[in-house]
Amino acid sequence: MSRFLGYRCSLCGAEYAPDQVEYVCPKHGDSGNLDVVLDYTMIRHGAASPAALAASQDFSIWRYLPLLPVADPGCEGTPLRAVGWTPLYRADRLASTLGLNASRVFVKDDGRNPTASFKDRASAVVVARAREIHAPVIAAASTGNAGAALAGMAAAVAHPAVILAPQTAPPAKIAQLLMFGAKVLLVNGNYDQAFDLTLRASREFGWYCRNTGYNPFTLEGKKTAAFEICEQFTHQMSRGTPVGWLAPDRLFVSVGDGNILSGIHKGLKDLLALGWIDKLPKLMGVQAEGSAACANAWASNTETITPVSAQTLADSISVDLPRDGVRAVRAVRETGGAYVVVSDDDILAAMRDLARGLAVFAEPAGATAYAGLAKAARAGIMGADETVVVVVTGSGLKDVKSAMQAAGEAVKIEPTLEAVKRVAAR
């Protein structure tokens, strides 16, 4: 386990040993999110390498265990072991629609995780950590997906979980939480209130807090998407066994709390430090215009995140104060990317385009990254020959109401051939 050297504060750079702190840097209240520091020399001299991974039979996030700060969680044959290694699809038809070159645009469908969202990555690693430190209960605030992921991963290994979600979370997400047997508290307030309440309750009751960003292991779980993107992208672009991996030119990621984007950034930095890739992709953060605190900070050339009063149908990225905003702004700035802000109508259009042009049915936040690509392509920000990966973060089945809004109504007919004839002729 000695590849896990400790933590570094993302705000002031202070370093801590693994047993010195639990969540955040003590110098900044609850907001000093920590980066996990790994011993890259040890990893490089260990058994892990692109060539070793090409022979791995573990098609999940756990294939990257040598790059994670947790021990092997065991639990073989459970859904905890079946997170990740989601498909990276070629989006040739969509690329053509956008005036980009076919075979250069790819979509990573993380809706195909066990609980149907990207958040399984974070929850799986946090559950592994909770088992290592013998935490009796895991708690999380969630707009729905993170909670469902925690409830699911906890159920997979019979670990108690408590979820605090806003009462406005879509019914499908609440149903998922309850089905997995977590204790579910629907808070009469928004995500931000649920977040703060979870911090206080965790301190009060000794729960292990999985809150996004606040818990350093969420980032470590989410970084596995970067590993998969580079490994799968390399397979798509060249069929031989590579000694290193290729990184795409640009990565589009939806941003709410900012933790997915900063998690992917961390994963890419790990790979660059190990010499497995030789450049960082330009990271493109995409926010809903009604919840654009990170985009605002980026545009204002600051790292000070000013809270907004969030309003967007993309519930998973509807947050007043992004809890990992600083790192999410920095991820874009350091890689020479940009923020793109899209409207709810753009998001509904992206849902339709992804479903019809690629058969990927995404929830609103899941389609937001694609809405950003569409807008960037229309604005001529990108060269047509750039390689692009778009991350879809959750399944459309999570939010049927929005899907109905995007898709419109079905035609109702009487059970007669004449009725079919009238409609088929249209």
Next chain:
Amino acid sequence: MSRFLGYRCSLCGAEYAPDQVEYVCPKHGDSGNLDVVLDYTMIRHGAASPAALAASQDFSIWRYLPLLPVADPGCEGTPLRAVGWTPLYRADRLASTLGLNASRVFVKDDGRNPTASFKDRASAVVVARAREIHAPVIAAASTGNAGAALAGMAAAVAHPAVILAPQTAPPAKIAQLLMFGAKVLLVNGNYDQAFDLTLRASREFGWYCRNTGYNPFTLEGKKTAAFEICEQFTHQMSRGTPVGWLAPDRLFVSVGDGNILSGIHKGLKDLLALGWIDKLPKLMGVQAEGSAACANAWASNTETITPVSAQTLADSISVDLPRDGVRAVRAVRETGGAYVVVSDDDILAAMRDLARGLAVFAEPAGATAYAGLAKAARAGIMGADETVVVVVTGSGLKDVKSAMQAAGEAVKIEPTLEAVKRVAAR
């Protein structure tokens, strides 16, 4: 393609060359479902074998292409290529609850297919066939899942599709159909009426009809689940590279039209004929008591299926007349299995058990097979040491209303620590 010898009528045994018939045996109206006849000698002498498959890098149904009656569909990097190879989980905790031996009970989660149901297997193979025969439009009657699967697989390769579904299909399933861009006709009637109307409309408009059972390629798609079950079960039971595969002792499968059960039976018979397994598992058909036409026929020791007036919350298996009933009854009888009939309450309990004991969130029909295992275990039908695989056919996100019914309501609280304290103390 010469491994595809032709068809054999499941009712009278008449044989046909591939180009002699399109759907059913002409001697029995619309009900003479055909089995695809394969040249096992050719397959055996070809490149396919358990050892070759152990080295395959294709983790989808297409790894079994040499055992399918279609040519390679191409379309690499699309969701059409990402169907199947769903996880086979170890259900140790559930087994203990049921008084069965841990490490002998497994659950195949087919809710993790691209459109979140087993039906992707059938639709993928039918779409491959449609492309081969240059069919301009594919049509299907569906309670929701088969239609979503067809709409999704068609969208993946830009093939036009028409879906006829009963107006009572759950909103999530209808939303999926619409999102994928299929022409969706909601029929003011039940599934049986939509089925017959699709047959007539397909004849009238020259659509290629995917109707379950009626189209012989649905069975060929569904049989891939049997291949995966045996291959994955072998990996779970013994870690070496096998020269052959192991078959579990029993397989529990929910039965509506009966086509999933008969598809799995066909796959097992293929494997037995090839010598890759050395016995057939006992096939256990599980029906909702409100839709038990196959179970009734089995109990009466007949192959004559008497229609019922179906009523169950498990919408995917709510059918008056099972369209593949004869083969589904025969599958159970020929393998020495049994039919088990479960109540809607049993199904809701199974949904809870699967989610809490294994983190698999299933729709009602998806959990029905597990309800059957629970009932069979309680009845002492099985030895505790038998190896068992339960097939989960669809995701719980497809039918949130039923999930709410199974899971109950969440606790609502004000955003205060005191409120959490009151609830946490419970």
